[in-house]
Amino acid sequence: MTKTPLQFRHNGRDVAVFVDGGVNLLVALRELIGDMTPKFGCGQGGCGACSVLIDGELHLSCLTLAETANGRAVETLDGMKDGPNLHPLQRAFMEQFAAQCGYCTPGMLMAAKALLDRNPSPTRAEVIEAISGNICRCTGYEPIINAVLAAATSGRARA
Amino acid sequence: MPVTVKTFASFGEAASALSSDRSARYLGGGTLVMRALNEGDISISTVVRATDQALSRIDVASSRVTIGAGVTFARVLAERELAFLHAPARSIGGPAVRNMGTVGGNLFAPSPYGDFTVALLALDATVSVQGGLGARDMPIEEFLQSRERQSGALVLAVSCQRPASADAFRYRKIARIKPKGGSVITLAAHLPVSGGRVSGARIALGSMAATQIRARAAERALEGRALDDSAVSAAAAAATEGVSPADNALGSAWYRREIVGVHLRRLLSGLE
Numbered sequence: 135m136t137k138t139p140l141q142f143r144h145n146g147r148d149v150a151v152f153v154d155g156g157v158n159l160l161v162a163l164r165e166l167i168g169d170m171t172p173k174f175g176c177g178q179g180g181c182g183a184c185s186v187l188i189d190g191e192l193h194l195s196c197l198t199l200a201e202t203a204n205g206r207a208v209e210t211l212d213g214m215k216d217g218p219n220l221h222p223l224q225r226a227f228m229e230q231f232a233a234q235c236g237y238c239t240p241g242m243l244m245a246a247k248a249l250l251d252r253n254p255s256p257t258r259a260e261v262i263e264a265i266s267g268n269i270c271r272c273t274g275y276e277p278i279i280n281a282v283l284a285a286a287t288s289g290r291a292r293a
Numbered sequence: 294m295p296v297t298v299k300t301f302a303s304f305g306e307a308a309s310a311l312s313s314d315r316s317a318r319y320l321g322g323g324t325l326v327m328r329a330l331n332e333g334d335i336s337i338s339t340v341v342r343a344t345d346q347a348l349s350r351i352d353v354a355s356s357r358v359t360i361g362a363g364v365t366f367a368r369v370l371a372e373r374e375l376a377f378l379h380a381p382a383r384s385i386g387g388p389a390v391r392n393m394g395t396v397g398g399n400l401f402a403p404s405p406y407g408d409f410t411v412a413l414l415a416l417d418a419t420v421s422v423q424g425g426l427g428a429r430d431m432p433i434e435e436f437l438q439s440r441e442r443q444s445g446a447l448v449l450a451v452s453c454q455r456p457a458s459a460d461a462f463r464y465r466k467i468a469r470i471k472p473k474g475g476s477v478i479t480l481a482a483h484l485p486v487s488g489g490r491v492s493g494a495r496i497a498l499g500s501m502a503a504t505q506i507r508a509r510a511a512e513r514a515l516e517g518r519a520l521d522d523s524a525v526s527a528a529a530a531a532a533t534e535g536v537s538p539a540d541n542a543l544g545s546a547w548y549r550r551e552i553v554g555v556h557l558r559r560l561l562s563g564l565e
């Protein structure tokens with residue numbers, strides 16, 4: 135079976151890989167590029183653990199045909215921090231105890247980033263809506279919602 | 294098992310590739326096709342894509358709006374002129390699914406999905422299809438009835454007349470999880486009123502049969518009457534006529550029959 139070349143920007147860096155037909159972007163990121171931050175939870179769109187941003191929009195990488203990312207900008211949790219400095223969302227998740235096992239956390243953070251990039255002052259209802267495609271089985275949603283709201287407040291305080 | 298992915302710049306080429314290969318599947322947003330591939334569905338050996346901009350066009354210039362099959366729900370939500378379709382678009386999935394899923398893919402989504410299509414059925418939409426024999430427009434009802442035979446055809450766009458007024462079009466999705474949950478029942482109604490009386494009512498139901506269906510007996514109960522308590526009660530009482538819901542994890546067929554009239558009454562009386 136022939137492989138197809140695929141090039142895209144991965145957290146600001148150009149990458150090029152060869153993919154098998156039908157492979158999803160999650161597999162391409164984890165197995166071909168070695169970025170383990172997006173997680174495999176279900177492969178069915180149901181859990182959100184594989185969430186990434188494509189051209190700034192939230193997508194489920196497990197349901198994205200890898201080839202459709204060609205020429206586009208893919209952001210994962212791996213690109214979120216700035217050198218040694220955590221992103222305000224990451225800091226808020228830590229301070230508000232918004233992660234327990236941490237499996238959902240990469241997806242939660244990407245969904246939260248997609249929200250705050252567009253809407254720096256979300257309401258609680260908007261936060262709930264923004265993470266509604268992401269399932270957390272152990273922390274519970276309240277600390278996660280509180281962390282996103284806290285990150286929004288700290289972001290505004292710095293701006 | 295790897296599949297062959299064929300990407301075409303024009304929808305015409307994609308349509309020919311689809312119609313000439315029985316095991317080819319068109320990829321819209323991929324939220325259902327990729328699920329099948331991830332599960333190892335061996336009935337798909339070829340995936341066909343079209344990057345043609347014509348498929349993602351939205352035309353709102355006239356009283357009739359046209360939405361390309363490749364338009365996502367997020368884009369419907371970003372278009373102010375499509376405000377009447379915002380409630381159905383918002384009721385689908387979470388934000389990522391709305392960024393990915395398309396209007397065209399929704400026409401093929403099996404129950405419990407296909408919420409947007411319920412709205413389009415109530416609005417008497419037209420579906421433009423490009424098959425092996427050329428392009429044709431068909432009423433959405435006819436499209437849905439022959440949906441199984443449409444595989445191999447490429448949907449180009451859907452179009453519909455804007456509702457007579459904001460109040461004339463109503464939509465309601467019953468889900469157990471909010472936000473984001475599969476449909477127990479989805480209801481949409483277009484209720485044009487002329488001289489104080491309903492004229493040309495269309496009521497569509499999702500998850501009440503194998504495909505989205507019209508509640509024709511309920512429509513008849515409203516026709517020519519004012520939308521008052523007695524007309525609404527008559528329509529609600531007729532809501533189960535012709536339905537054949539199935540049992541699934543979201544609700545039993547019995548439950549769906551029990552509650553469809555209750556929710557139709559609320560929809561028609563404008564209650565939240």
Ligand SMILES: Cc1cc2nc3c(=O)[nH]c(=O)nc-3n(C[C@H](O)[C@H](O)[C@H](O)COP(=O)(O)OP(=O)(O)OC[C@H]3O[C@@H](n4cnc5c(N)ncnc54)[C@H](O)[C@@H]3O)c2cc1C
Pocket residue numbers: 178179180318319320321322323324325326327362363384385386387390393394395396397398399400401402405406407408409446447448449474475476
């Ligand atoms: C987590 C999750 C939640 C969801 N929630 C909802 C929900 O609440 N409501 C709902 O209605 N749906 C829901 N869906 C289902 C699905 O996302 C939507 O129905 C969506 O509209 C499907 O569109 P798509 O472009 O992704 O389809 P695809 O997966 O690309 O295609 C689906 C089918 O349609 C065919 N197809 C697509 N486009 C065309 C075309 N232009 N011409 C011919 N055939 C075509 C494909 O070949 C395939 O058979 C959900 C899915 C997931 C994963």
Ligand code: FES
Pocket residue numbers: 173174175176177178179180181182183184185194195196197
């Ligand atoms: S792994 Fe993609 S949504 Fe669960």
Ligand code: FES
Pocket residue numbers: 232233234235236237238239269270271272273274
């Ligand atoms: S922290 Fe364990 S699933 Fe969310």
